[in-house]
Amino acid sequence: MIVSGSASQALAASLARELEEPLAPVDSERFPDGELLASIPELESSKRAIVVASTVSSDAHVELLQLQDALGEAGVDEIVTVLPYMGYGRQDRQFDAGQPISARAVARAISTGTDRVVTVNPHETGVCDFFEPTASAVDAAGQLAEPLPADLADPVFLSPDAGAVGLAETVRDAYGTGETDYFEKTRHSGTEVEITPSDVDVAGRDVVVTDDIIATGSTMSEAIAVLGDRDVGRVFVTCIHPLLVRNAYTKLARAGVEAVYGTDTIERQASAVSVAPVLADHL
Structure with a gap:
């Protein structure tokens, strides 16, 4: 049985098809005081339930906890939580004194209602250690080659920094040809990052910029x-x-980007490819 969070409905449906498992009905309502109530009507006893929920907001976190609790109350034998996108995952350390490690806090909360956690390309794989039991990270980078044009001219695959060049290499390998390189990244604070292109020759060549997450697009568009x-x-x-x-x-269009392609871990206009096949292999 697949149970969908409200932010992951398309991905949950795709995963249900991949696994040939039923997609459970989910209701969500909001009380006058603003509180949420997510429920699973017609919930039947099941050996395994897979909750698919990207925690893109604080409400999405609460909804996930409620869905997990409903499944536990129904006596489901095994609850698997799939976090296509783990909110607060980038707050994986203290950047200044007095700050919480938010990724650890939300991981502890999610862990109380599940037997297993699977997440997709967390910003730092170390966040998996915050879960109990430990979560596993799935690499979906190879899927990003699928929507790219087949006629890229002598392509260069650029990652945002040297540490993430493996992401560019994975996309390049899936595409089948090209060179890899990276931008130089200088972090000035927890929120301020400067990115500048390396010295790779890009004249007349098509460039594919790869990243795990794009939020505001500011630093990337400047580079x-x-x-x-x-x-x-x-x-x-x-x-x-x-x-x-x-x-x-x-911002990206003004910088000269022809197209933006992402996966359905976060369901947006740019979600051109699904991670469902990769998740299915790990479930």
Whole structure:
């Protein structure tokens, strides 16, 4: 049985088809005081239930906890929690004195209602250690090659920094040809990051920028704009988690990006490919 959080309905449906398991009905309502109530009507006893819920907001976190609790009350033998996108996952350490480790706090809460956790490309795999039992991370980067044009010209796959070049290599390998390189990243604070392109020759070549998550698009668009000064060919942006808040699309388009492709870990206009097949292999 697949149980969907409200932010992951398309992915949950795709996963249900991949696993050939039923998709449970889920109701959600809000009381006058603002409190949420997520429920699973017509819930039948099951050996295993898989909750698919990207925690893209505080409400999504509460909804997930309620769905887990409902399944526990129904006597489900095994509850598996799939976090396609783990909210608060980037707050994995203290950046300043007095701050919480928010990723640990939410992991502890989620752990109380599940037997197993699976997440997709967390920003730092170390967040899996905050869960009890420990979560497993699934790599869906190879899926990002699927929506790319088949006629990329001598492509260069760029990652946001040297530490993430493996992401660019995975997309390049799935695509089948190309060179990899990375942007130089300088972090000035917990929220301020400067990204500048490396010295790779991009003249007349198509560039695919790969990242695990794009939020506001500010630093990436600034870096991509410099590629235009180097006579770059077409520029495409791919990411696992297309958060793309506020005017991120506009920033990237103004920088010269032809298209943005993401997965359905966060369901957005850019969600051009599903991680359901990769998740199914791990479930």
